[in-house]
Amino acid sequence: MENTFRCPPNSGSQFYNYKGTYSIILFALVDADYCFKYIEVGADGRANDSTIFRNSDLNKAMINGSLNFPQDSLIIGDDAFPLRNNLLKPYTGSLTIKQRIFNYRLSRARRVVENAFGILSARFRIFHKVINLKLDTVDLVVKASCALHNWLRTTSSRVYVPRDSIDREDIDTGEIINGLWRSEVEPLQFARLLREKYTDFFNGEGAVPWQDRMIGL
Structure with missing residues (x-):
């Protein structure tokens, strides 16, 4: 998720992204309950997912075996991530029926990640405008928002994330019914x-x- 902020002094084009704004990236690992289990904040807005992951502490922990995940737990990612024994990614190219089924099931799991970011952004409206703070403070704001998100998700889930706020799938028609966060309703509404x-x-x-x-x- 990108977080837009005012241009830091003497930063040149370091944080300048293709949208013509200055931003940093929130890179995160999300669990099945829409909680952030790992976050890394501060990569410039032009960085791609594969580069951020390659340089992350998460990647290093996965390589050296210090991640301390429950046995048989897996991380899922998109095409930008490498295929590993603890990281699943979709098949590409001409697919068999079994591979298409796998991709479908993986996409359902990845939708949880998208919804976690969407809920965070919808509830903490500071992410909908330019954050006029110093870069270090922006980092703290993002981290604090993730911590509050997790706390509210675990202590006040029904109020913080009502059922209609999350995407859901009609298994009879295959239709994806968008959660309320996608409509970006104003707080009062x-x-x-x-x-x-x-x-x-x-x-x-x-x-x-x-x-x-x-x-x-």
């Missing part, structure tokens, strides 16, 4: 949608026997 969701819940499945009496009904 999202709050209204969330309030309506809980209004329905409190008047339906989540109703308590005494609530009508307490409001004089």
Whole structure:
């Protein structure tokens, strides 16, 4: 994920990207619960995924066996990543049916990663504008946002990530139903949608026997 910020003094074109802005990259490893398990912040906006991964501490840990992952756990990536015994990537070229099935299942898992970044960006609106802070401070903002994301995801999941906010697949039609984060709703609009969701819940499945009496009904 790219994070746009004001041009650092005397940096020249170091952080200048193809969009004509200055940005740094958030490179991250995400688990199946949409939490960030590893992050690396600070690569300039022109860097590609393969270069960032090759130079990362994550890659070094994978090579020397110090990653300390649970047995049989795997990392999935896209074409930019190398195929390894602990890193899966899609097949390319002319594919067999089995390979197409593999790619489909892998793409479903990778969608979790995309949604984690999307939720982070949608909830922390600072990522939707130029961050007018020093580069070191931008790094801290990004890291703090990831930490808060993880905390909210694990302690207040239903409020922080309601079901409709995440992409889901209709297994009958194959249609991907976009999560609310993709519409980039404004905070107030999202709050209204969330309030309506809980209004329905409190008047339906989540109703308590005494609530009508307490409001004089």
